[in-house]
Amino acid sequence: MSAGNGYKVIGTRPVRHDGVDKVTGRAVYGGDTRLSGLLYGQVLRSPHAHARIKSIDISKAQALPGVKAVLTGADLPKTGDTIVDLGEGPARLKYMSDNVLATDKTLYSGHPVAAVCASNVHIAEEALDLIEVEYEVLEAVLNLREAMKEGAPQLHPDMTTQEFGEDTGRTSNLATHFQHKLGDPDTAFASADVVIEREFNTATVHQGYIEPHNATAMWNADGQITIWTSTQGSFAARAQTGAVLDIPVSKIKVVPQEIGGGFGGKIPIYLEPIAAMLSKASGQPVKLIMTRPAVFESTGPTPGSHIKIKMGANKDGKIVAAEAYIAFESGAYPGGLVGAAAMCVFSCYDIANGLIDCYDVVLNKPRSFAYRAPGSTQACFATEHVVELLAAELGIDPLEFRLKNSATTGTRRIDGVVYPKMGCKEVLEAIRDSEHYKSAAPSGPNQGRGISLGYWFNVGLQSACTASVNNDGTVSLSEGSTDIGGSRTSIAMQFAETLSLDVDDVRAQVVDTDSIGHTDVTGGSRVTYATGWAAYKSALDVQAQMCERAAQLWEVEVDQVAFEEGVFSSGDKSYTFKELSGHLDETGGPVIGRATVNPDSGVGGSFAANIADVEVDPDTGKVQVLRFTVIQDAGKAIHPSYVEGQMQGGSAQGIGWALNEEYYYNKDGQLDNSSYLDYRIPTSLDLPMIETIIVEVPNPGHPFGVRGVGEANIAPPPAAMAGAIADAIGVRLQELPMKPSNVLAATQASEGQAALAAGG
Amino acid sequence: MPVAWIPSLMQKLTEGQQQIPVEGSTVRQVVEALESLYPGFKDRIVEDDRIRTEIAVAVDGEVVTSGLRARVGAESEVHFLPALAGG
Numbered sequence: 001m002s003a004g005n006g007y008k009v010i011g012t013r014p015v016r017h018d019g020v021d022k023v024t025g026r027a028v029y030g031g032d033t034r035l036s037g038l039l040y041g042q043v044l045r046s047p048h049a050h051a052r053i054k055s056i057d058i059s060k061a062q063a064l065p066g067v068k069a070v071l072t073g074a075d076l077p078k079t080g081d082t083i084v085d086l087g088e089g090p091a092r093l094k095y096m097s098d099n100v101l102a103t104d105k106t107l108y109s110g111h112p113v114a115a116v117c118a119s120n121v122h123i124a125e126e127a128l129d130l131i132e133v134e135y136e137v138l139e140a141v142l143n144l145r146e147a148m149k150e151g152a153p154q155l156h157p158d159m160t161t162q163e164f165g166e167d168t169g170r171t172s173n174l175a176t177h178f179q180h181k182l183g184d185p186d187t188a189f190a191s192a193d194v195v196i197e198r199e200f201n202t203a204t205v206h207q208g209y210i211e212p213h214n215a216t217a218m219w220n221a222d223g224q225i226t227i228w229t230s231t232q233g234s235f236a237a238r239a240q241t242g243a244v245l246d247i248p249v250s251k252i253k254v255v256p257q258e259i260g261g262g263f264g265g266k267i268p269i270y271l272e273p274i275a276a277m278l279s280k281a282s283g284q285p286v287k288l289i290m291t292r293p294a295v296f297e298s299t300g301p302t303p304g305s306h307i308k309i310k311m312g313a314n315k316d317g318k319i320v321a322a323e324a325y326i327a328f329e330s331g332a333y334p335g336g337l338v339g340a341a342a343m344c345v346f347s348c349y350d351i352a353n354g355l356i357d358c359y360d361v362v363l364n365k366p367r368s369f370a371y372r373a374p375g376s377t378q379a380c381f382a383t384e385h386v387v388e389l390l391a392a393e394l395g396i397d398p399l400e401f402r403l404k405n406s407a408t409t410g411t412r413r414i415d416g417v418v419y420p421k422m423g424c425k426e427v428l429e430a431i432r433d434s435e436h437y438k439s440a441a442p443s444g445p446n447q448g449r450g451i452s453l454g455y456w457f458n459v460g461l462q463s464a465c466t467a468s469v470n471n472d473g474t475v476s477l478s479e480g481s482t483d484i485g486g487s488r489t490s491i492a493m494q495f496a497e498t499l500s501l502d503v504d505d506v507r508a509q510v511v512d513t514d515s516i517g518h519t520d521v522t523g524g525s526r527v528t529y530a531t532g533w534a535a536y537k538s539a540l541d542v543q544a545q546m547c548e549r550a551a552q553l554w555e556v557e558v559d560q561v562a563f564e565e566g567v568f569s570s571g572d573k574s575y576t577f578k579e580l581s582g583h584l585d586e587t588g589g590p591v592i593g594r595a596t597v598n599p600d601s602g603v604g605g606s607f608a609a610n611i612a613d614v615e616v617d618p619d620t621g622k623v624q625v626l627r628f629t630v631i632q633d634a635g636k637a638i639h640p641s642y643v644e645g646q647m648q649g650g651s652a653q654g655i656g657w658a659l660n661e662e663y664y665y666n667k668d669g670q671l672d673n674s675s676y677l678d679y680r681i682p683t684s685l686d687l688p689m690i691e692t693i694i695v696e697v698p699n700p701g702h703p704f705g706v707r708g709v710g711e712a713n714i715a716p717p718p719a720a721m722a723g724a725i726a727d728a729i730g731v732r733l734q735e736l737p738m739k740p741s742n743v744l745a746a747t748q749a750s751e752g753q754a755a756l757a758a759g760g
Numbered sequence: 761m762p763v764a765w766i767p768s769l770m771q772k773l774t775e776g777q778q779q780i781p782v783e784g785s786t787v788r789q790v791v792e793a794l795e796s797l798y799p800g801f802k803d804r805i806v807e808d809d810r811i812r813t814e815i816a817v818a819v820d821g822e823v824v825t826s827g828l829r830a831r832v833g834a835e836s837e838v839h840f841l842p843a844l845a846g847g
Contacts (some may be wrong), residue, residue, distance in 0.1 A: 083813050164769045164842070165804035165812055176814075178842055181768035181778070339842035355768075416765045416839045417821045459844075460825070600825040 009497040010704055013641045016489045017508060018258075030214035030230040030257040031289055038216070039068055041117040041278050041288035042124040043271075044131050045298060046106035049140035049364040049669025050153060053104060053113065053133060060130035061116055066123035069281035070131070071115045071274060073101035077246035084243055095333040097244045099367055100273050106135070107155055107332035108366050109670045110297025112270075117278040117286045140364040140669040144306050144329050147173045147363035155332060155362045162334075175334030176360035180342055180415040183353030188321035192312025196389045200382040202718075202736040203662030204304040204329060207371045208653065208681045211260020212295045216287040217275035223247075225279075227272050228255045232262040232482055233521030234513050240269040245276060252276075255512040256482040263484075263653070264370030265300050267521050296674035300369025301663060303329040303336055307382040309345075317396045319405045322351045322414065326379065327359040331367035336360040341375030343415050344715070345383055347455040348424055348607065349405045354414035364669055370523060372650060373456040373711035377657060377718060380454040381736060384719035388450075388726070398723075399437075402453055403428050420604065423633030423697030423707075427607045428453065430695050436611045436629040441727070446616045447626065450723025453609045454715025458708040459524030460599035463531040464517030465538040467495065467593040469546070471585065473578030475501065477508040477538075480519025481531040485646055485710060487522070490638045494532040494704060498539035499577060500566030508535075517596050525606065525708020528638055529699075530597055536703045537595030549587040550580055602701015608632040608712040610651065610720035616728045621740030621747070623659050623725060629691040630716075635699040635707030644692040647713045651690045654717025656682045662737050762836040764790055770840070773798045787817050788828035790838050805840060816843045 005011065021027040058070040079093040097103075102111050114131050118124040139153040146152055152173055160167050161174045168177075189195055215229040225247075231237040234254040242249040259266065271288045278286040290299070308325040324345045330336030338358045346354060391401035406425045412418050431437050431451060441449040468476045477495055481487055492508040495501070519531065543563055550568040551558040553575075561570045568575045575583075584591055613627040630647045637643040660680040664673040673679045698705025718736055725743065726732035731750045735742060761781040766774050774780060774797075782793035795802035804812075811817055811827045818839040824830035832838060 162814070164767050164840075165815060166769070176842075177769070179768040337844075340844045342842070343844070415841060416837075417818055417841075418837070420821055459823075598825045600830070601820075601822045603822060 007497055008500060009493045009503050010636065010638050011640065013639060014489065014503050016486045017492065018483065018486070018488055027258045029211060029260060030216065030228060033216040033228045033257065033287060035216065035218065035285040037284045039117040039119060039282055039284050039286045040121040040124050041115055041275060041286050042121065042128050043112045043274065043288065043294065044114040044128045045294065046102065046111040046113050047109055047670065048106055048135055048137050049109045049142065050138040050155070051106045051135040052138060053102060053106065054136055055134045056114060057132040058114065060132070061127040064123065064127050064130060066119045067127045068117050068119065068284065069278050070127070071101070071277050071281065072113065073098065073103035075277060076101055076244060076273065079246070091335045093243055096240065099333060100244055100270065108364050110294065110366060111332070112298065115274045115278060117282055142364050142665050142669055144304055144327055144361055144363060147361050148327060148359065155364065159334065159362070173362045174359055175330055175336070175362055176338070178339070178358050180356040181354070182412065182414040182416060185321045185323055185353040185355045188353035189312045192320050193315045194390060194393045195310065195312040196386050196393065197308065197310035198386055198734055200307045200309070200385065200734045202305045202378045202381060204301045204365060205371070205657050205661040205663070206296055206301045206679065207263040207265035208656070209261025209263060209265060212290040212292060213266070213270050213299060214287070214289040215271035215275040216285060217272065217279045218285040219276055219280040223251055225252045225276050226255060227252065227276060228257055229272055230257055230259050230266060232259070232266040232484065232523055234480065234482060235518050236267060236521045237269055237272055238513050241272045241276065244273045253512055253514045256510055259482060259484050261484070263372045264374060264523060267523055268300055268369055270299060292676065293674035296679060297671050298366055301366060302371030302374060303368040305329065305378040307378060309382045309386045311386045311390055313390050313394060315394065317394055317401055317404050319349055319351050319390070321353040322346050323354065324356045326356065327361055328375065329365060329368055330360045330362050331365045332362060333367045334360060334362055336368050337370060337374040341379040343413070343457060344376040344455050345379035346414050348407055348453045350407050350411045351414060356414055365663070372653065372714040376454055376456050376715040377654060380452065380715040381718040381722065384452045384716070385722060385732060385734065388723055399428065399432055399451060421697065421700050422605065422607070423695055424607045426695050426697050427609050427631050427633050430631045430693050431609050431611060434611065434629060434631070434693055436627065436691060442613045442615065442626055444615065446618055446728050448614060448724045448727025450612050450720045450727055451610065452716035452719035452723060453607065454712055455605060455607050456525060456712035456715060457605040458529065458603050459526050460530050460603040461520035461524065461526055462596065462598045463519050463534040464596045465531065465534040465594065466516065467538045467542050469542060469581055469584065469591040471581055473581040474505045474507065477506055477535065478511045478516050479508060479531055479535070480516040481510065481527040482522045483510050484522050486639070486642045487527045487531065490528045490642055491531050491535045493638050495535040495539045497704070498536050499543060501577060525710040529603065529702055529706045529708050530599060532638065532704070532706055533599060533702060534595045534597045537597065538593040541595055542591060542593030545591045545593065546577070546580055549584060549591065550575060552587045553583055602699060604635055604699030604701055604707040606633050606707045606709055606712040608716055610716045612720040612724040614721065614724040614728055616725055616743060618729070621743035623721065623738065623743065625655060625688055627688055628655070629693065630713055631693040631695060632709055632713055633695045633697050633707060634709045635702065636696055636705035637694050638704065638706060640694060643694055643709050646709045647692045648690040650711065650713030651717055652682050652687055654714045655687065655721065658718035658721040658736060658738055660737050660739055761834065762790060762832045762838055764794055765837060765839045767840050770804055773801055773804070784832055786828065786832055787819065787824065787830045787838065790832055791828065814843050816841045
């Protein structure tokens with residue numbers, strides 16, 4: 001199979017290297033970890049959304065036969081008031097520790113307060129019932145706008161609002177406030193021919209990975225700790241665990257297991273320190289696996305939001321000014337995702353004047369964490385709504401309006417940053433040129449079509465690879481990026497391309513923290529970009545060493561050896577890579593290539609767009625997706641099937657976010673839908689085959705032009721669905737999810753207003 | 761001369777100036793130059809001789825990984841942004 005464009009491997013679709021193990025069930029996940037003498041742990045969680053812990057009595061649990069150890073927050077080391085960045089963004093160490101096991105207060109229902117390990121899971125569960133916790137129940141606040149009000153129940157009495165490096169000294173639930181401003185928005189709005197302003201609310205949603213969090217730990221008598229876990233970053237898990245337990249990272253080895261989904265939710269730690277401490281106390285290995293309710297109630301959802309968007313345009317269709325007010329739930333602790341939302345909210349458009357005003361707000365829900373392009377989906381839903389209204393008001397086709405205002409190479413975003421080479425306009429043109437867009441929009445009753453455009457900026461960060469050349473010419477490639485989406489193969493493909501090898505001759509494996517250089521988390525759409533770059537560099541290292549070996553064999557200087565298309569040559573002498581690999585033992589022994597990267601230039605962002613056709617049931621409000629296309633700039637698609645898979649996965653999750661998903665709390669602040677029966681993610685029965693169009697605007701900052709594709713695709717679906725629903729029934733919703741009851745309510749409200757306007 | 765872009769919430773320190781040309785071939789020198797013009801600026805950006813963890817510095821649109829040591833070109837733009845996490 002040839003890839004074209006001068007590539008032999010890149011652009012082809014080899015069978016994924018982990019495929020057989022995955023489909024036969026042989027792949028080893030965290031829950032499969034088996035060790036001699038293994039104990040089983042369980043965690044006791046607060047039933048109260050906000051409460052002071054007055055006392056915890058563990059004596060009865062400790063006395064239960066079979067119980068080996070009981071742990072509370074008091075057993076964790078006291079952490080200083082330190083700000084740390086351990087792979088999941090900056091965070092206060094005390095907050096990180098208290099989120100693992102609460103000490104003085106519980107801040108959400110589901111907040112861990114104690115843990116136990118026993119000889120079997122049933123005894124551990126029974127022991128939880130014997131732990132007596134005396135709470136002083138406090139008033140809770142679970143509504144974002146209520147939490148922002150003066151006089152709202154305050155989660156952290158000592159927390160003051162931070163304004164870009166300045167402590168304001170004001171105590172409230174507002175953790176952070178910042179702004180971006182470009183040009184003169186007031187004057188520009190005054191000059192605009194059309195100004196439209198709307199408000200939006202989006203619900204708290206969960207990443208919805210299938211595999212629950214798990215951790216198994218063994219604290220050896222020599223003080224060395226091994227942790228087997230499902231994580232998006234083995235080094236981040238090691239760093240966070242070391243910080244919470246106040247032990248050096250050199251004492252901890254994290255062995256990443258296969259992952260059944262993460263999407264940003266498996267960057268923070270939850271169970272790892274608990275498993276380690278229970279193992280230390282019992283002297284045996286301890287395994288914990290969260291129940292599904294625990295996953296929903298206690299692990300990072302992504303934030304609900306309140307957003308106001310104001311945009312102004314001239315009659316000629318040019319957007320002249322934009323303002324955004326964005327408030328995001330941070331959950332129980334500060335450190336939310338509103339900063340990313342600010343950088344994405346107007347990122348698709350070239351707007352010379354703008355103001356973005358942002359707030360990060362704590363409230364009595366689990367601490368918010370990243371979810372695929374964190375913050376971009378909420379922002380895109382709001383902005384695209386107003387963009388559609390502007391186009392309608394100006395009588396311009398919505399796609400033409402977007403093309404006219406599209407960001408492009410050299411566009412300055414409102415946060416000030418200037419875009420390098422980017423594929424925004426190309427993605428819009430791909431909509432225009434697609435068969436889906438050219439086909440007639442569905443025209444039956446209550447049917448409609450919507451389009452939308454979103455962005456995610458991607459990150460670089462640290463990656464490492466080592467490549468060991470075997471004497472048969474195959475290569476064992478080790479990397480530290482935990483593999484969520486098939487990245488092992490896409491990394492192997494970049495290595496193979498560099499040395500003109502068959503991709504099946506390069507076996508990539510994800511190894512533990514003792515076996516590879518520091519590698520940052522699998523997140524920020526960075527792995528194919530940055531770890532791929534490390535693989536490319538390690539291949540060049542192998543190439544250089546192999547040239548030296550050939551020079552030895554031919555008794556020539558190394559600069560007289562050439563390497564081209566997998567063949568080393570000098571004059572009339574030549575060796576294929578495989579042939580030369582058979583001579584390593586006589587030229588100095590094994591060849592091991594290695595490389596590390598931490599790129600601070602060339603991190604290309606990615607734009608994604610949707611075309612959605614829907615039909616709305618006027619009696620129930622249920623929205624059926626009839627046809628859905630996702631378009632995304634991949635820079636260069638290393639393995640097109642993986643790229644398409646990411647595009648389809650992000651789209652499915654975005655459609656779920658659009659139509660159904662939300663955290664539903666009762667009046668006592670307890671989550672009422674903590675199961676997949678009640679928290680409704682889309683199934684294959686809910687979705688059509690999602691069509692994909694890969695756009696390739698190569699990233700000049702990467703050897704193969706790669707842009708990360710894991711995230712931007714989740715940004716546009718809710719906006720596209722909202723547009724399609726508006727086209728179908730004439731009502732444009734400003735709240736997520738657009739569940740049946742909300743669609744019906746909005747329809748009825750619209751009909752009521754129409755009747756009033758008609759004097760009915 | 762490189763140009764430092766000042767976040768709007770810090771512009772009260774810079775008398776409302778958003779874009780400030782300053783001498784410097786590293787982020788450290790740019791920050792020091794801003795500190796000499798607008799005392800108090802450095803404390804908002806730097807802690808313990810490092811860029812604050814909640815802040816990212818972008819040079820010519822790219823978030824730098826070498827902090828205060830990052831190189832700045834004669835025509836560079838230096839931006840101070842909130843630090844971010846990806847999913």
